[in-house]
Amino acid sequence: MTDLARTQPEQFFADRFNVTPGLMERLLGGSLVGRVDDADIYLEYRVNEELVLEENVVKKASRHVSQGAGVRAQADTRTGYAHTDDISLGNLEEAARQARAIADRAGSSGTLAVAGRGRPHDLYTLVEPPIVTALERKLDLLRRVDGAARAADPRVKQVIASLSTEEVVVLLATASGWTVGDVRPLTRLNVTVIAEDNGKREIGSWGGGGRVPFDFFLEDERWTRFAAEAARQAILKLRAVEAPAGTMTVVLGPGWPGILLHEAIGHGLEGDFNRKGVSAFAGRLGQKVASELVTVVDDGTIPNRRGSLNVDDEGTPTGRTVLIDNGVLTGYMQDRLNARLMKMAPTGNGRRESYAHPPMPRMTNTFMLAGQDDPEEIIRSVQNGLYAVVFGGGQVDITSGKFVFSASEAYLIEDGRVTAPVKGATLIGNGPDALTRVSRVGHDLKLDEGVGTCGKDGQSVPVGVGLPTIRIDGMTVGGTQV
Amino acid sequence: MSDGALRTGLLADVLRRAQARGATAADGFLIDEQHFSASVRLGQVDTVKHSREQRLSLRVFAGRASAAASTSDLSRESLERVVDEATALARVTAEDPHAGLPDPDQLVTSVPDLELEDTGGDDLEPEAKIELARQGEAAALQADPRMTNSEGAEYWDRRARYVYATSHGFAHGYATSSFGLSVSPVAAENGVMQRDSWYSAARHRSALEAPAAIGRTAAARALRRLNARKVKTTEVPVIFDPDTAASLVRSVAGAASGPSLYRRASFLLDRLGKRIAAPAVTIVDDGTIPRALGSRPFDGEGLATGRTVLVGEGTLQTYLLDTYSARKLGLHSTHHAARDGSGVGVSTTNLMLLPGNSTPEALIASVKNGFYVTELIGFGVNGVTGDYSRGAAGLWIENGALSYPVEEVTVAGNLLEMLASIEGIGNDLVLRDRTVSPTLLVGRMVVAGN
Numbered sequence: 034m035t036d037l038a039r040t041q042p043e044q045f046f047a048d049r050f051n052v053t054p055g056l057m058e059r060l061l062g063g064s065l066v067g068r069v070d071d072a073d074i075y076l077e078y079r080v081n082e083e084l085v086l087e088e089n090v091v092k093k094a095s096r097h098v099s100q101g102a103g104v105r106a107q108a109d110t111r112t113g114y115a116h117t118d119d120i121s122l123g124n125l126e127e128a129a130r131q132a133r134a135i136a137d138r139a140g141s142s143g144t145l146a147v148a149g150r151g152r153p154h155d156l157y158t159l160v161e162p163p164i165v166t167a168l169e170r171k172l173d174l175l176r177r178v179d180g181a182a183r184a185a186d187p188r189v190k191q192v193i194a195s196l197s198t199e200e201v202v203v204l205l206a207t208a209s210g211w212t213v214g215d216v217r218p219l220t221r222l223n224v225t226v227i228a229e230d231n232g233k234r235e236i237g238s239w240g241g242g243g244r245v246p247f248d249f250f251l252e253d254e255r256w257t258r259f260a261a262e263a264a265r266q267a268i269l270k271l272r273a274v275e276a277p278a279g280t281m282t283v284v285l286g287p288g289w290p291g292i293l294l295h296e297a298i299g300h301g302l303e304g305d306f307n308r309k310g311v312s313a314f315a316g317r318l319g320q321k322v323a324s325e326l327v328t329v330v331d332d333g334t335i336p337n338r339r340g341s342l343n344v345d346d347e348g349t350p351t352g353r354t355v356l357i358d359n360g361v362l363t364g365y366m367q368d369r370l371n372a373r374l375m376k377m378a379p380t381g382n383g384r385r386e387s388y389a390h391p392p393m394p395r396m397t398n399t400f401m402l403a404g405q406d407d408p409e410e411i412i413r414s415v416q417n418g419l420y421a422v423v424f425g426g427g428q429v430d431i432t433s434g435k436f437v438f439s440a441s442e443a444y445l446i447e448d449g450r451v452t453a454p455v456k457g458a459t460l461i462g463n464g465p466d467a468l469t470r471v472s473r474v475g476h477d478l479k480l481d482e483g484v485g486t487c488g489k490d491g492q493s494v495p496v497g498v499g500l501p502t503i504r505i506d507g508m509t510v511g512g513t514q515v
Numbered sequence: 516m517s518d519g520a521l522r523t524g525l526l527a528d529v530l531r532r533a534q535a536r537g538a539t540a541a542d543g544f545l546i547d548e549q550h551f552s553a554s555v556r557l558g559q560v561d562t563v564k565h566s567r568e569q570r571l572s573l574r575v576f577a578g579r580a581s582a583a584a585s586t587s588d589l590s591r592e593s594l595e596r597v598v599d600e601a602t603a604l605a606r607v608t609a610e611d612p613h614a615g616l617p618d619p620d621q622l623v624t625s626v627p628d629l630e631l632e633d634t635g636g637d638d639l640e641p642e643a644k645i646e647l648a649r650q651g652e653a654a655a656l657q658a659d660p661r662m663t664n665s666e667g668a669e670y671w672d673r674r675a676r677y678v679y680a681t682s683h684g685f686a687h688g689y690a691t692s693s694f695g696l697s698v699s700p701v702a703a704e705n706g707v708m709q710r711d712s713w714y715s716a717a718r719h720r721s722a723l724e725a726p727a728a729i730g731r732t733a734a735a736r737a738l739r740r741l742n743a744r745k746v747k748t749t750e751v752p753v754i755f756d757p758d759t760a761a762s763l764v765r766s767v768a769g770a771a772s773g774p775s776l777y778r779r780a781s782f783l784l785d786r787l788g789k790r791i792a793a794p795a796v797t798i799v800d801d802g803t804i805p806r807a808l809g810s811r812p813f814d815g816e817g818l819a820t821g822r823t824v825l826v827g828e829g830t831l832q833t834y835l836l837d838t839y840s841a842r843k844l845g846l847h848s849t850h851h852a853a854r855d856g857s858g859v860g861v862s863t864t865n866l867m868l869l870p871g872n873s874t875p876e877a878l879i880a881s882v883k884n885g886f887y888v889t890e891l892i893g894f895g896v897n898g899v900t901g902d903y904s905r906g907a908a909g910l911w912i913e914n915g916a917l918s919y920p921v922e923e924v925t926v927a928g929n930l931l932e933m934l935a936s937i938e939g940i941g942n943d944l945v946l947r948d949r950t951v952s953p954t955l956l957v958g959r960m961v962v963a964g965n
Binding site: 087090091092093094095096097098099100101109110111112113114115116117118119128131132134135168169172190191193227229234235236276278279280309310311313389391425426427428429430431432433435436437438439456457458459461462463509510511512513514515 | 556559560561562563564565566567568569570580582583584585586587588589593596597600601604605607608609611641664665666701707708709710740743745748749750778779780784858890892893894895897898899900902904905906908922923924925926927928929961962963964965
């Protein structure tokens with residue numbers, strides 16, 4: 034594996050598959066130029082390792098290799114995409130033939146879009162990428178995590194500790210002659226705990242990671258904290274009361290509750306939905322869509338973050354896009370296709386799950402900038418409401434703007450004080466409306482621990498979110514206590 | 516030598532190499548598939564995709580320790596590396612007394628023909644497939660002047676071949692095909708948009724619903740959401756339409772699956788043989804239905820699929836198990852093993868809540884004031900406790916009739932209480948997907964809104 038981790042992508046694909054940037058450019062040039070608006074070839078080699086410890090026994094140890102090439106041709110609004118998992122000249126030629134069939138129709142402007150050239154970032158070069166770290170060290174960590182979670186409380190009955198690690202080597206060539214490669218490490222440690230007390234059972238889960246070395250988990254005893262947090266979540270829920278039902282003031286804690294932004298506005302500001310006019314935010318650039326306390330950015334350039342990339346999956350260097358500036362909608366997240374059709378600049382948000390998928394506009398790390406307020410004072414400002422600090426997943430209907438996200442750790446606020454923990458409940462809101470109700474923004478911006486995965490159109494990509502403590506005046510909480 | 520025999524031979528070579536490297540047993544799955552899809556938006560071609568993929572997944576045992584590996588690179592060097600890595604991994608994992616292959620005498624001896632592959636006639640040209648998507652979208656857009664936009668329509672087809680082999684000498688395979696068409700139009704009125712969709716999927720192309728019918732259904736679904744409003748927070752009877760009801764059935768199967776149980780992470784723990792739902796509720800999983808999307812001739816460990824009564828007249832009759840989780844729970848496999856790429860898991864086949872006698876109209880007519888749910892979003896189901904809270908949209912029921920559209924509300928309760936209070940089951944079961952249900956009437960749930 035060491036050879037894989039240290040190799041330049043150009044050299045890697047040349048050595049392994051006899052595919053060089055020159056060959057890729059000839060393929061693109063020979064068959065595609067003059068008939069399409071844009072085209073590219075994307076090569077990918079991925080190694081993934083999953084280790085799962087259950088009942089202090091290694092329950093799963095697996096290693097998966099996938100490789101392939103995706104060839105794309107675009108003319109006007111049309112995309113032809115072909116992919117193969119057998120990287121060879123013959124297969125690439127066949128894929129190029131299939132992809133360009135789409136372009137053999139009228140409508141191409143005949144001028145090639147210039148790819149987002151520019152210097153790729155260097156956000157996650159690691160001395161020892163996590164995929165090369167010895168298995169014994171990884172399994173040892175999982176055993177220690179198991180021990181720490183069990184030691185946290187006698188009511189902890191089951192612990193599942195898992196470490197998933199991957200390394201992806203990509204090489205991309207566009208028809209305008211731009212070639213760029215990237216080597217992307219990614220790792221995540223996760224702890225799930227089942228606690229039991231008097232016949233009641235509950236589940237708690239915590240984790241984190243990023244484009245970081247294995248030692249990240251050992252720094253500051255991070256692994257101990259993950260284990261303790263998972264146990265605490267499960268134990269806390271054992272005494273949770275029914276969540277309230279209805280519309281109330283909600284205070285969101287810092288960090289992972291930033292999933293609010295991802296669902297409420299993030300997807301709605303992706304270029305494809307806006308180009309097609311099917312987003313609730315379509316045509317609203319320059320309009321006020323949030324309280325003036327709210328500034329939201331999507332930033333793919335933060336070193337070592339799970340959602341960061343040196344270049345996106347179309348070769349465009351990632352950037353920092355201000356989506357909402359003091360309440361005003363200022364930007365969309367774009368891939369090359371939608372940027373070209375909307376006559377905007379690509380923003381480095383063209384991402385794909387793998388070679389088997391064409392890119393589309395996706396988020397990277399999406400968060401709200403810090404405000405002025407003291408988080409404790411924000412809670413004290415609420416007479417009665419909900420304080421939600423940990424969430425599971427969320428989902429949005431882009432067109433109607435309705436979004437949900439489900440709290441897994443939340444408390445009642447009574448007379449300005451945080452009181453009883455409540456059972457999990459889904460919060461629902463309307464994207465274009467929810468952020469107009471933000472009345473307080475804390476000074477405590479935090480990014481999440483590095484666990485997020487976003488799904489869109491059947492494609493999953495790693496993302497990050499972040500939030501300071503905020504107060505929202507009126508969100509619907511889906512509890513059972515009427 | 517046929518292509519199929521070649522692939523069986525390849526798999527057998529891999530298993531032999533694993534044994535030569537010290538594995539005491541091994542099994543492998545080889546999938547080879549071709550996929551095509553074409554999407555159309557506002558009458559214009561949007562995206563056309565072609566692909567061909569293959570993947571070999573391998574599980575090796577070193578005594579009672581095991582490991583898994585997979586690769587999409589079937590070159591000799593790559594396969595050798597995969598075998599070596601998997602056997603090396605198996606050596607570092609601990610002994611697990613329950614690990615191992617099923618007993619060889621349990622494996623299927625012949626593969627029943629479930630007609631899972633459409634072998635009739637030629638493949639359509641890409642242009643003809645694009646035309647099907649175009650017709651579906653056009654029917655949606657022409658259904659009403661308020662149909663103003665579209666996220667598009669998509670046609671897809673997929674052909675796959677599976678071969679499963681074990682170091683015992685078992686080697687069998689089968690082929691499948693599937694076809695689908697979906698339409699996602701947008702309706703607008705008073706400057707507010709609503710999107711919905713409808714689809715048809717089948718093993719044989721001739722069984723697909725007509726494109727125009729799919730488009731009209733999609734349009735009707737989007738139109739009925741226009742001018743939706745929130746309701747006041749209340750506790751009322753809730754009717755789940757067949758699609759949303761199917762998600763409840765899926766949650767039951769998830770809680771009944773072996774891994775959830777041995778982890779004690781299930782609200783169905785210790786409930787085998789006990790009443791978990793209203794007596795009218797029977798849930799069956801049947802992997803042997805000819806031409807059905809969830810059918811398979813054998814499971815991911817070579818065991819024959821069958822018909823399993825999961826819930827019989829309200830009583831939990833069995834769990835859903837593969838060999839490992841069965842041994843762990845001191846039970847027998849129910850032949851629900853599935854290869855999930857990273858190893859062996861549990862999955863259902865054709866999972867159905869059996870129909871009752873009421874028409875959906877009669878169920879609606881029986882409710883004076885309640886909520887008819889047509890869409891659920893979010894992940895608010897706690898599989899350990901059954902606590903349930905999801906975003907919902909649908910129609911309000913007033914005096915036994917659908918009255919006005921509702922959105923931005925949640926429905927909440929607990930799955931065990933919801934199952935126990937199923938007061939009505941529709942007669943409208945259609946096996947149109949892998950998990951299906953008729954319309955269900957749940958006696959009482961909390962709807963949160965204003």
